[in-house]
Amino acid sequence: MIHPTAIVHPSAQLGAGVSVGPFAVIEGAAIIGDGCSIQGHAFIGAHVVMGRNNAIGYGAIIGGDPQDFSFKPSIKSRVVIGDNNRIREYCTLHRGSKDGCDTVVGNDNFLMGGTHLAHDVRVGNNVVTANNVLLAGHVIVGDRVFLGGNSAYHQHIRIGTLAICQGISGYTKDVPPFTVGAGINGIAGMNIVGMRRAGLDAVARAEVKRAFTLLYRSGHNVHQALDLAAAQEWGPHAQIFWDFVRSAKKKGICDWVGSRIKGGEPDAE
Numbered sequence: 001m002i003h004p005t006a007i008v009h010p011s012a013q014l015g016a017g018v019s020v021g022p023f024a025v026i027e028g029a030a031i032i033g034d035g036c037s038i039q040g041h042a043f044i045g046a047h048v049v050m051g052r053n054n055a056i057g058y059g060a061i062i063g064g065d066p067q068d069f070s071f072k073p074s075i076k077s078r079v080v081i082g083d084n085n086r087i088r089e090y091c092t093l094h095r096g097s098k099d100g101c102d103t104v105v106g107n108d109n110f111l112m113g114g115t116h117l118a119h120d121v122r123v124g125n126n127v128v129t130a131n132n133v134l135l136a137g138h139v140i141v142g143d144r145v146f147l148g149g150n151s152a153y154h155q156h157i158r159i160g161t162l163a164i165c166q167g168i169s170g171y172t173k174d175v176p177p178f179t180v181g182a183g184i185n186g187i188a189g190m191n192i193v194g195m196r197r198a199g200l201d202a203v204a205r206a207e208v209k210r211a212f213t214l215l216y217r218s219g220h221n222v223h224q225a226l227d228l229a230a231a232q233e234w235g236p237h238a239q240i241f242w243d244f245v246r247s248a249k250k251k252g253i254c255d256w257v258g259s260r261i262k263g264g265e266p267d268a269e
Contacts, residue, residue, distance in 0.1 A: 057089035066119035082107040
């Protein structure tokens with residue numbers, strides 16, 4: 001299952017049924033779980049721990065050093081990947097920037113060609129990144145997120161669960177759960193289709209919509225909306241929304257694009 005032109009360090013640990021394509025390189029101490037496929041010209045660094053049944057595409061670089069001026073090669077950090085991920089051709093996943101820090105990818109994710117995960121990024125489960133998505137250092141991506149092609153994300157921001165971000169968009173602020181990100185730091189509406197596909201029933205969706213309306217379409221600022229929300233009862237999914245907004249750091253959250261349009265607002269859905 002290992003092509004004769006591949007270079008696999010004798011210290012690397014390969015599970016049962018692992019295949020390694022032509023001219024691939026696997027450095028010492030890398031751990032690759034059962035059933036993984038490493039295609040031609042891929043590079044797996046020594047600091048990679050990979051679970052089962054992952055497919056690594058042609059020319060992907062997993063576990064390269066961070067693009068961080070302060071980084072020292074002696075730092076002990078990793079890329080940790082779960083199970084059943086598809087990481088397509090020419091993706092780049094860099095290891096953590098400090099001792100004991102990891103770049104983490106969960107389970108059942110699909111990273112399309114050219115996706116970049118910088119140091120210390122954390123990706124949840126069932127996430128899709130379209131081609132050429134760029135995640136800077138320390139970005140956190142929640143479960144069931146979809147990131148559109150050629151979208152870019154500044155360091156230290158969060159993308160909430162079941163958010164979807166349009167292609168060719170950019171973010172330096174947090175994108176709340178269940179929303180549609182658009183343009184530069186904009187929120188265009190709610191991810192109704194994504195919520196339905198994830199199994200949220202009509203009651204849960206209505207609760208999230210009520211929370212969204214209070215935050216974005218009631219005329220209140222974020223602090224006022226949080227105070228009003230704290231005095232009300234919310235279902236579990238709406239509470240996820242409010243907990244995310246409340247925990248935003250200095251960068252804050254993306255604003256409603258309707259507030260930027262003179263003379264009216266587009267429909268939230």
